[in-house]
Amino acid sequence: MATDLQVGRAGTSAPVAREPYVPTGPDRERFDYVERTIQECAGPRGAKPLYDSVVVVGGHGITSHTFAARLARSPEFAGRVVLAGPSPVEDRRLKAGVSLRGSACDFLAYALDRSTDEVVRQIAGTHQPTPPIAYRQTASMAWKDRATGTYTHSKVGNWQGGKKGLKRPGMYGFRNSRTAMGIKELSNLDGILERPEPVTSLEHARSLATGRRPLVVNVTTNGGLLGNATSKPKQAIVAVQMPYKEPPGGLRAPFATATTYAPLVLRERTIDVGYFTPFSDPLSPEATWYGINARPVDLKKPVDKEREFELLLEELGGCAEMMGLVPVDPEETTGKAFVPAPPVSAPKSSLPGTLELRRACTPWIAAYYADGMTGGTVGSLIAAEAVLRGADPYPAVAKALRRYRVWNWAWYFETVKIPEVADVLLKTLGAEIAMVWPHTLSRDYWFSRA
Structure with missing residues (x-):
């Protein structure tokens, strides 16, 4: 993705991160697999990020919180991740997906740099x-x-x-809302800034950034909010x-x-x-x-x-x-x-300095094959890792979710x-x-x- 956009403002200093989690036993095997998937889809670390800050619009769901959590614990983006939009209020009504695959929890724990047991306990309660x-x-x-x-x-x-x-x-x-809130509670909150105002445009979103070269990420249901093309x-x-x-x-x-x-x-x-x-x-x-x-x-x-x-x-x-x-x-x-x-095919691009993350992480028909939350966790982690590597998130996420799209289509066919x-x-x-x-x-x- 191109990144010729600069916003003039003072930078922020990165907060001090907590001690990293050292996985052992089953978590070691899980994290090893996640790391192999990252290498396969996003490539090795080495290049510097193209962006110096991120604004996540519609930033209070599983996809946005997972994406923000991974970036907020990195030295490159800690203190430079903005979650924009009104915060939801937890209640008992089931408003979105509930079924989280075990494989998705592996990616979620890795994004948070926490043990799987801690993640499950935080979300499920005791x-x-x-x-x-x-x-x-x-x-x-x-x-x-x-x-x-x-x-x-x-x-x-x-x-x-x-x-x-x-x-x-x-x-x-x-x-779903408990999962999203649990992810946020386990994140490096010192590395995330919240802006509760509703975002109305790409320029509005850029004005909330903490850096000069922000990536604006759309996770709302309004696919045209940032000016990117949509389809019926x-x-x-x-x-x-x-x-x-x-x-x-x-x-x-x-x-x-x-x-x-x-x-x-x-x-x-x-x-x-x-x-x-x-x-x-x-x-x-x-x-x-x-x-x-x-x-x-x-x-x-x-x-x-x-x-x-x-x-x-x-x-x-x-x-x-x-x-x-x-x-x-x-x-x-x-x-x-x-x-x-959304269309069955994965998106390939968007306007410079933007990322349609919700669209990229949805393996076609949601709430139908227990892959909505899976796409949100796996796809958002891979997207964050691509951003950290200065790589284009779209092909990385598409590669990570290509099998899920095929299986979703097969279930639809049946x-x-x-x-x-x-x-x-x-x-x-x-x-x-x-x-x-x-x-x-x-x-x-x-x-x-x-």
């Missing part, structure tokens, strides 16, 4: 005896039985982790989600603790994708499970969002009841979302283009066989490396 981790993943088709009016399912199969689960985390369940979305996701708790008798068989379950409902020639994971939220301490139900839609035709929300909630509730789960304060916690998808075929295969062969490619074979990009 009110539950064990952290909300799944060690295997299961799936089946599900449908409402016309005779009884209740939901039932085909044979539940293991598509990752086998019958006993792996000995490394596959999935965490955290409220062709697909979107409609989703509903809420937290649950187990009844005194526990889950109904074959459902099990420390395991995710994806009930897939064929409706009107598309498969609605349900997903249940272990969950922990300090603001909803009763909740031990989380459920989401998502449906991809084509925007060539009008979408009746309220109808879709109603149907998705009915399916989600039916599948939760099938498992034996009980909703936790749904009036206060239920989330509904309609999220347009659930939207050939849903009846997927339905038959899952009912007759089971998830162990029907989901081998790409889902089972991509296990190491779901699970932590150790």
Whole structure:
């Protein structure tokens, strides 16, 4: 990216950093893998950064906080990272993604230079005896039985982790806003400046910078805020989600603790994708499970969002009841979302001195394949490492997320283009066989490396 932009203002001195974390045991293996990925995607250290400061617009989510956290602990940018925009207020409602892959947590811990245990504890809280981790993943088709009016399912199969689960985390369940706040709490806060005013333009953002050659990073939903080209979305996701708790008798068989379950409902020639994971939220301490139900839609035709929300909630509730789960304060916690998808291809450039980070880190359709938070953590860390190396973040992030884009597209093809075929295969062969490619074979990009 070009960096011929200079803003005249006095510089700031870098704050004193804390002692670096020295990973051992499983964290050593995790950090080694992250470092190999950085080398592969962003290249070796050596060159100096092109920029002397950063302004992150819309800077209060997982993507922005991860990006800022990595830069704020570097001597080049400590004290020169600005998070611009109003700070959100944490509440119990589930407003964005909750499922954080174990592999994504590896990258998050590295960005923060903290132990994985510390990261999980900070986000999940300590009110539950064990952290909300799944060690295997299961799936089946599900449908409402016309005779009884209740939901039932085909044979539940293991598509990752086998019958006993792996000995490394596959999935965490955290409220999105708690994850974002936890990242911020563990960051080098002395290296980050907050500007709560809403940013209205690129020039406005540049005026908030602490250096003469700022990089302005857009993480808002307004893709045109900095003047970069946008495209009309062709697909979107409609989703509903809420937290649950187990009844005194526990889950109904074959459902099990420390395991995710994806009930897939064929409706009107598309498969609605349900997903249940272990969950922990300090603001909803009763909740031990989380459920989401998502449906991809084509925007060539009008979408009746309220109808879709109603149907998705009915399916989600039916599948939760099938498992034996009980909703936790749904009036206060239920989330509904309609999220347009960016183009399936990764962005390649933007105006000089700008970075469309949200767009770069979104592997196509969000809230659909548990890769939104993964894209945000992996992509933002790789982008930060590219900035530190004076390299272009766009190809680095695209390389890091290229597999996720392919897998996201493959899931879309199965659930939207050939849903009846997927339905038959899952009912007759089971998830162990029907989901081998790409889902089972991509296990190491779901699970932590150790």
